[in-house]
């Protein structure tokens with residue numbers, strides 16, 4: 001069916017852009033106006049409202065970077081995206097061209113970026129930066145959709161303990177490494193007496209992850225955990241391991257090393 005209403009809207013939009021007074025907006029202004037209008041003209045930016053009002057929430061980080069002028073590489077804000085988003089919200093192009101975005105909204109866009117890094121803290125109980133604000137540093141902003149469907153937008157890491165994090169669509173801090181979750185699960189067990197298979201069965205973690213968790217805690221004295229470095233490692237085995245690493249072998253293919 002031919003959508004007359006949509007065609008009429010598009011026609012008016014093009015007339016506004018082509019026949020009206022010359023419209024020249026920078027990408028920062030276009031993104032800020034769009035965020036302001038789809039957010040319902042609130043005086044300050046609200047991440048959750050913007051997220052739910054965009055056809056695809058994963059575009060929000062890029063749109064925010066456009067609005068803040070903080071894109072690390074040049075990207076185009078496509079006219080087709082602007083047209084379809086405005087149409088979805090029933091916002092005429094005339095309104096978009098004429099709107100005045102209040103300074104409070106522009107300020108809140110910038111403040112939100114600063115808030116993220118400054119207000120978040122490392123969640124690892126053994127870390128010196130545990131729950132101390134400002135202990136995390138930004139490592140990236142690429143949007144990734146996990147197999148589970150979860151969308152991660154903003155990446156951070158703790159320089160004190162090496163744990164990596166990301167923010168999800170709700171702005172919640174998620175651990176990307178699995179040391180904190182592994183710590184919670186493994187501390188209830190006795191790794192000194194249990195084998196890897198038993199631990200995997202009891203925690204639901206893979207043997208690979210358990211091995212990495214134990215190695216992580218073995219290298220961190222004073223974490224008050226199950227894996228204080230107590231065993232003596234054969235120097236022959238360490239040498240062989242280093243040789244394999246230098247040769248570029250994969251970690252998994254070295255699984256048989258413990259048996260020698």
Ligand SMILES: [Zn+2]
Nearest residue numbers: 122127158161
């Ligand atoms: Zn930390």
